[in-house]
Amino acid sequence: MSGMRSYGDPCGVARGLDIIGERWALLVVRDLLLGPRRFNDLLGGLPGVSPNVLSQRLRQLTEHGVVHRRDLGPPTRVHLYELTEWGRALEPILLQFGRWGSQSPQPPDGPLGVDSLLLSIKAAFDPARAPALAGSYAFHIDSDTYLADVAGDTVQLRRGTASDPDATLSTDLDTLRAVCGQEITMDAALESGALRLSGDEDARRRLTDLLLAPFTPSPQPPTP
Known part of the structure; x- marks a missing residue:
């Protein structure tokens, strides 16, 4: 398919890598976990990938049944890319891989994309805290809207809208990165007007706790 090389190994690991082992393939899957995206949205969220390479990866993932292309037709004539049910089965693998990779001793200097920031919420979510959140x-975030639902012992994240969320955060990606990276505090972002929160006080607190949990250092045990 599309000139892809194969390991020629019947092991499930090798067969999986035959499908998603090419450079950028897993990052395309990552950026589709929260919902469908247009080609230009994917291109903008993957700094460093060329349009030709992205087109090739999308074609390969579509041929393998990981991604589905949906054509909206006139008058928009927009093509949306979304994960198939089989493609969505990669989510727990990617979240676990992200937890493993985040322990790398030498993280690169590039900025986190909005999808990566929000997926960190899911990767770090503690089911024991679900009732409190x-x-x-x-x-x-800029022109995109995401919804997080915490119910039972899980958190579900997706692109989309909610008719009546308990709390809403509005900001731009640079401010979100700065808050999550602890370059500025949430209070400072609110005071400057770069970030806005709506909802009752308790709901705003829960939203803040949910967002910042992956980026809050764990307390260190006392020194004997």
Whole structure:
């Protein structure tokens, strides 16, 4: 398919790498975990990938049944790319791989994309805290909207809108990166107007706790 090389090994690991082992393939899957995206959205979220390479990866993933292309037709004539059910089965693998990779001693200097920032919430989510964080939360990041639902012992994240979220955060990606990277505090971002929160006080607190949990250092045990 599309000139892809194969390991020629019947092991499931090798067969999986035959499908998603090419450079950029897994990152394309990552950026589709929260919902469908247009080609230009994917291109903008993957700094360093060329349009030709992205087209090739999307074609290969589509041929293998990992990604589905949906044509919206006139008048928009927009093509949306989304994960198939089989493609979505990669989510727990990618989240676990992200947890493993985040322990790398030498992280690169590149900025985190919005999908990566929000997927960190899911990767770091502690089911034991679900009752304290239960609710529906909207994130307006630049022109994109994301919804987080905490119910039972899970958190679900997706691109989309909510009719009546418990709390809403509105900001731009640079401010979100700065807050999550602890370059500025949430209070400072709110005071400057670069970030806005709506909802009652308790819901705003839950949203803040949910967002910042992956980026808050664990308390160190006391020194004997």
